[in-house]
């Protein structure tokens with residue numbers, strides 16, 4: 001598991017390497033800031049979906065151990081959201097705070113993206129074993145926020161695309177599937193407890 005974890009760690013950093021390399025070699029196209037903003041947002045959403053897939057995948061025989069990867073994958077989702085937000089603040093909006101506040105309060109897709117970002121902060125902070133112990137059952141409840149963040153992330157994406165909704169639609173279908181599986185297992189568990 002240790003080797004797999006190291007391998008996935010470096011694999012997860014690949015989009016960052018690609019963006020850093022592309023920046024230094026001037027290979028990110030005509031609008032590098034837009035490209036970086038789009039890539040970081042895209043990878044944030046990908047990692048959110050991968051993190052949400054861990055629990056359902058554990059039900060498959062032999063895959064139980066992937067739980068050891070969940071924290072790292074969730075933190076990568078947070079890492080890409082932070083990068084995305086920093087690129088927006090520093091490169092897209094050039095730290096123009098009036099514009100940034102106006103965006104967050106007046107442009108619905110930014111409001112929604114920002115809310116998703118805020119939700120991920122307590123999850124990243126409490127992702128350690130120490131917090132898990134300290135919060136007990138409340139930890140699981142708190143970490144259900146990742147679903148809300150996922151839904152808001154997809155809405156954010158859906159709202160910002162102008163014409164072709166194929167990509168956000170794919171994310172919406174995946175998320176609905178992942179939520180559906182969760183609800184199904186919760187209902188089955190409840191039924192067994194009643195019997």
Ligand code: HEM
Nearest residue numbers: 038041042044045081085088110113114116117153157160
């Ligand atoms: C969980 C949080 C977030 C997720 C998952 C997310 C995801 C995304 C995705 C998938 C895209 C489009 C990428 C593409 O076109 O391929 C995007 C674009 C964008 N996001 Fe986010 N985002 C999040 C938070 C934020 C926040 C906090 C801000 C700023 C306050 C923000 C501002 C933007 C902007 C300005 C764009 C580009 C819009 C355009 O092209 O017109 N996002 N984001």
